[in-house]
Amino acid sequence: MATVDKQPAIRCRNLVKEYGSGNSLVRALRGVDLDVYAGELTLMVGPSGCGKTTLLSVVAGILEPTSGEVDVLGTDIARMAQWRKVKFRRDNIGFVFQQYNLLPALTAAENVSVPLILAGVPKRKAVEAAIKMLNQMDMGSRAHALPSKLSGGQQQRVAIARALVHHPQLLVCDEPTSALDAKTGHTIMEILRNVAVEGDRAVIIVTHDSRVLEFGDRIARMEDGHIVSVSPEAATIAAH
Amino acid sequence: MSWVALRMLTGNRAKFMGIVLGVTFAALLIAQQASIFCGLMLMTTSQIRDIQGAQIWVMDPNVQFIDDIKPMSEVELFRVRGVPGVEWAVRLYKGLSRAKLDDGTFQQVILLGLDDASMVGAPSEMIYGSIADLRRPDAIIMDENGYGQLWPGEKFQPGKVFEMNDRRAQIVGLCKARPTFQTFPVVYTRYSQATKFAPPERKMMSFVLANPQPNVPVEEACRRIIDQTGLQAMTNEAFAWKTINYYMLKTGIPINFGITVFLGFLVGTAIAGQTFYLFTIENLKQFGALKAMGAGNLKLLGMIMLQAAVVAFIGYGLGVGAAAFFGHMTGGTSQLAYFMPWEVLWGTGVAVVLISILSSLLCIRRVMVLEPAIVFQG
Numbered sequence: 001m002a003t004v005d006k007q008p009a010i011r012c013r014n015l016v017k018e019y020g021s022g023n024s025l026v027r028a029l030r031g032v033d034l035d036v037y038a039g040e041l042t043l044m045v046g047p048s049g050c051g052k053t054t055l056l057s058v059v060a061g062i063l064e065p066t067s068g069e070v071d072v073l074g075t076d077i078a079r080m081a082q083w084r085k086v087k088f089r090r091d092n093i094g095f096v097f098q099q100y101n102l103l104p105a106l107t108a109a110e111n112v113s114v115p116l117i118l119a120g121v122p123k124r125k126a127v128e129a130a131i132k133m134l135n136q137m138d139m140g141s142r143a144h145a146l147p148s149k150l151s152g153g154q155q156q157r158v159a160i161a162r163a164l165v166h167h168p169q170l171l172v173c174d175e176p177t178s179a180l181d182a183k184t185g186h187t188i189m190e191i192l193r194n195v196a197v198e199g200d201r202a203v204i205i206v207t208h209d210s211r212v213l214e215f216g217d218r219i220a221r222m223e224d225g226h227i228v229s230v231s232p233e234a235a236t237i238a239a240h
Numbered sequence: 241m242s243w244v245a246l247r248m249l250t251g252n253r254a255k256f257m258g259i260v261l262g263v264t265f266a267a268l269l270i271a272q273q274a275s276i277f278c279g280l281m282l283m284t285t286s287q288i289r290d291i292q293g294a295q296i297w298v299m300d301p302n303v304q305f306i307d308d309i310k311p312m313s314e315v316e317l318f319r320v321r322g323v324p325g326v327e328w329a330v331r332l333y334k335g336l337s338r339a340k341l342d343d344g345t346f347q348q349v350i351l352l353g354l355d356d357a358s359m360v361g362a363p364s365e366m367i368y369g370s371i372a373d374l375r376r377p378d379a380i381i382m383d384e385n386g387y388g389q390l391w392p393g394e395k396f397q398p399g400k401v402f403e404m405n406d407r408r409a410q411i412v413g414l415c416k417a418r419p420t421f422q423t424f425p426v427v428y429t430r431y432s433q434a435t436k437f438a439p440p441e442r443k444m445m446s447f448v449l450a451n452p453q454p455n456v457p458v459e460e461a462c463r464r465i466i467d468q469t470g471l472q473a474m475t476n477e478a479f480a481w482k483t484i485n486y487y488m489l490k491t492g493i494p495i496n497f498g499i500t501v502f503l504g505f506l507v508g509t510a511i512a513g514q515t516f517y518l519f520t521i522e523n524l525k526q527f528g529a530l531k532a533m534g535a536g537n538l539k540l541l542g543m544i545m546l547q548a549a550v551v552a553f554i555g556y557g558l559g560v561g562a563a564a565f566f567g568h569m570t571g572g573t574s575q576l577a578y579f580m581p582w583e584v585l586w587g588t589g590v591a592v593v594l595i596s597i598l599s600s601l602l603c604i605r606r607v608m609v610l611e612p613a614i615v616f617q618g
Contacts (some may be wrong), residue, residue, distance in 0.1 A: 057613045062532055083536060090534020097615050101529035103244065105251025110244075117241060118534050174616045 007074075008035035009170060009202035010059050015068035017054050028054040030225035031068070038169070038202045041193060041215060045207060046222035052206040053174060055222070059204065060093055060172045061085045073169050090118050094163030096192075098175035100155040102147040108134060108158045109143040115166040133161040137191060153184035160191060173205040177212055189215040241535070245543035248523060249550060255522075258515040259551050259599075260558070266508015266595055267559020270501050271580065271588040272566055277497040278584060279577030284487050285480040286418035287334065287352070287426075291361035294449035295458045298329070298465055298473045305486035306479070307422070309335055311443035312471070319469045320448050325456035326465065330355035333434040334446040336424070339390065340403040347390055349425045351404070353434025360449050363428060368396060369413025374430055378410045380437075383417035386425020404437040419577070505591050512551065513599035520544070520603035524610060531612035540607050544600050552596035560588055 017029040028051045036042045036059075044052045057063040058070055061077045070078045073092055077085060094115070102111045112130035117123060131143045137157045147155055156176060163171055173192065177185030189212045192203060205216070213219060221229045250256050288297070288306055298320050300310035320329040333353030338346050354361050354374070362371040363381060373379055387396060400411045409427070417426045429437065435444045450473075452461030458475050465473035474482065488494050520527075527540060567578040 053613075053616045057616055060532070062612045062616075086531075086534055086536045089532065093534075095529070095532050095615070097529065099525070101525055101615055103248060103251075103526050105247040106244065110247070114244065114530070115533055117244065118530075118539075123243060 006037055008071075009038040009073055010034065010036035010204065011069070011071040012055075012059065013069040015055070015058065015070060016066045017051070017058055017063065018066045027225055029058070029065070029068075032222075032225070032227055034220060034227055034230070036202050036204050037218075038200045040217040041203045041205065042218045042220060043205050043207055043213060043216035044220045044222060045210075045213070046228075048208070050222040051225040052222050056172055056174060056204065056206050060095070060170075061089050090115070091166075092169050094166070094168040094171040096156070096159050096163045096171065096173035096176045098178055100147070100152075100159045100179075102155055102158060102162075104147050107144045107146055108139060108150065108154075108161075111147065111158055112161045112165050115162060119166055130161065130165055133165045134158070137161045151184075152180050153187060156180060156184075156188050157191065160188070167199070169201055171201055171203045173203065175207055175209070176205060177207065177209045182211055185209060185211060241539055241543055242546055245546045246550065248526065248543075249519075249547040252519075255515060255519050256551075259512055259519065260555050262508055262511030262513075262515055263551055263555025263592055263595060264558040264562070265511065266504050267556050267588050267592050268562045268566075269504030269508070269559075270591050271560050271563035271584055273497055273500045273504065274584045274587060275563060275567055275578050275580040276576075277494065277501075278581055279579040280421070280493060281484045281487060282579045283419055283421040283577045284483050286420045287350070288476055288480045288483065290363065290417050290426075291332070291352070291449070292364055293358075293360040293362075294330070294451055295475060296326075296450040296452065296462055296465070296473055297476065297479045298448035298450055298469070298471050299446070301470065301472045303472060304490075305483040306334075308486075309446045311441060312445045312448070313443050314445055316469065316471060317445060317448050320450055320465055320471070320473075323461070323464050323468050325453050325461045327451045327453045328358075329448050329450035330358050330360045331431055331445045332361055332447040332449050333431050333438065333444060335434075335438050337404045337427070337437050337439075339409070339425070339427075341390060342402070347425070348422075349386065349404070349427045350420060350422065351434055351437055352426065352428050353431040353438075354428060355449075356430045356432050359430075363415035363417060365416040367414040367416060368398060371413075373412040374428065376410075376412055378408045378433070379412040379429065380409045380433075381413035381415050381428040382411050383415055383426040385417070385419060386427070387411075387414060389423075389425050405439060407436050409437060501591075505595065508592075509595045509598050512555070512595055513602065516548070516551070516599040517602050517606075520606055524606065525615060527607050528610055528612050528614040531610060532615050537608050541604060544604050544607060548596040548600035551599075552592050556589055556592040559592070560585060563588075 012032050012034040015029050015032040019026040019028060032055060046052055058065050059072060065078050077088060080088065109127050109130045112133055113126035116126035116129055131140065134140050134143045137160060139154060139157050142150060142154060177188050180188060193215050219231050220227050300312055303310050317329060317331050320326060335351050336348050337351040339349045340346055359371050367384055374381060396414050398411060402409055420426060452458050462473040465471060564580060567580055570576045570578060
């Protein structure tokens with residue numbers, strides 16, 4: 001677990017995100033302050049529409065904040081040029097999506113190799129690295145299967161392998177267990193707990209699934225665009 | 241990412257085939273209709289290309305195309321012969337005549353009267369008989385397709401007789417001739433004979449065929465003929481183009497074919513565009529995921545362009561191939577005009593590229609403006 005004197009991997013201060021304008025203005029984030037530490041698994045929970053996914057998108061460099069500071073891995077991504085942001089995401093962030101978003105025409109290994117291909121690694125080397133990563137996920141035997149031939153849990157493992165194959169420092173996961181049954185969801189969280197956090201990687205997970213709260217090192221509760229609580233508090237973590 | 245783009249494209253076979261078929265259909269329709277049009281235009285020049293041996297055609301200044309006959313006085317022949325740089329000049333009759341067959345039926349024929357002495361313009365490929373046979377009384381040589389038209393299913397019988405302008409005409413030879421625009425049989429005879437087969441007119445000479453002296457360029461000879469006689473003189477090629485241009489500008493044929501070609505273009509664009517667009521929409525989340533993972537807009541643009549290019553290439557190949565196969569299979573049919581010059585292949589290629597660009601433009605726009613945050617919307 002992280003300690004309080006450690007620099008946060010993600011540091012948000014007074015983060016505001018608004019959609020639309022005039023009468024149709026929606027304030028999705030209303031001054032969010034949040035620290036996420038490397039080597040920790042941070043869960044973001046809260047009711048639908050509270051701004052969890054918006055916050056995840058902002059810290060992942062996918063959405064521009066309206067105002068406030070977002071410092072990710074020591075870089076102020078709010079002020080970053082678009083093309084730098086694309087490169088930053090490619091090099092530093094792994095993504096796990098609720099609906100897996102695997103390319104249906106590619107095999108599991110090819111899907112996992114995509115971030116490496118995007119980084120300019122030749123296909124053959126990328127697929128070799130992808131198969132290694134799938135082996136770590138106990139998916140080596142299904143490396144050449146198409147996503148349509150895999151179960152939901154297997155697809156999510158492939159998605160996690162894809163998110164980790166290029167060894168990002170930050171892993172962002174959007175509802176990784178919500179499409180899975182309890183047992184598979186548990187397995188996926190164990191994988192994220194064991195594989196993702198290793199190597200001093202920061203993991204941030206948005207979830208509705210109360211069954212997975214036990215896996216979080218830190219749980220940030222959101223309501224109406226605010227972080228209403230973070231438990232345990234940094235001080236508590238330090239005490240442990 | 242090229243292989244990813246290609247695998248995305250071909251992953252769903254049915255969709256892939258749908259897009260390719262749209263382009264194929266457009267390419268087929270465009271290439272086939274354009275080839276038929278070119279074939280028709282070429283047919284209008286059949287006689288110009290069949291009448292060989294002379295490099296220069298001389299005619300009345302108001303003649304607009306090969307079948308626009310404005311007879312000249314015989315004096316003009318001698319005036320052409322008197323132009324410096326002209327090696328020789330001979331007369332040619334060209335007109336329509338009515339053939340009366342044994343059973344009393346009539347059929348229009350294209351009558352070509354060749355210079356009695358030189359026989360310049362005689363058919364180049366004889367199937368039966370020889371050009372010299374035309375020197376026999378009442379002799380005519382008929383083209384193979386025309387014979388089949390007058391006596392369908394009958395085997396060729398030399399010596400067969402019919403009437404033109406109440407005069408006896410005897411077939412002494414059978415030749416090959418290019419299919420004509422009017423689809424009438426072509427009858428070759430001597431000039432003196434032709435003037436008897438044709439309805440009498442004050443002036444009978446349709447054209448003068450001439451050749452320049454060896455040291456005089458053909459264009460220069462034409463210019464001299466024009467300057468000194470006031471007649472129209474041009475090379476075979478120029479006369480063929482004059483004829484084609486007449487049909488292009490003064491008839492509705494290009495418009496009719498143009499409409500079909502345009503429809504082919506529209507239908508192809510609609511089918512390919514719609515399928516390609518749907519394909520992109522279905523893959524929007526995947527594109528979003530790629531964007532989130534760090535694929536820039538340029539990379540995604542390249543992927544879509546590659547997919548469009550592959551579809552265009554395959555569709556073009558299949559479409560043009562099918563059009564060529566159609567032309568090959570119907571090549572033996574004399575009535576069907578079909579000519580596929582490289583310009584048709586080129587034009588079809590340009591049309592297919594346009595179809596692909598138009599089809600992919602909407603997709604490109606959708607992907608370019610796509611917010612990668614879409615992937616977080618479960």
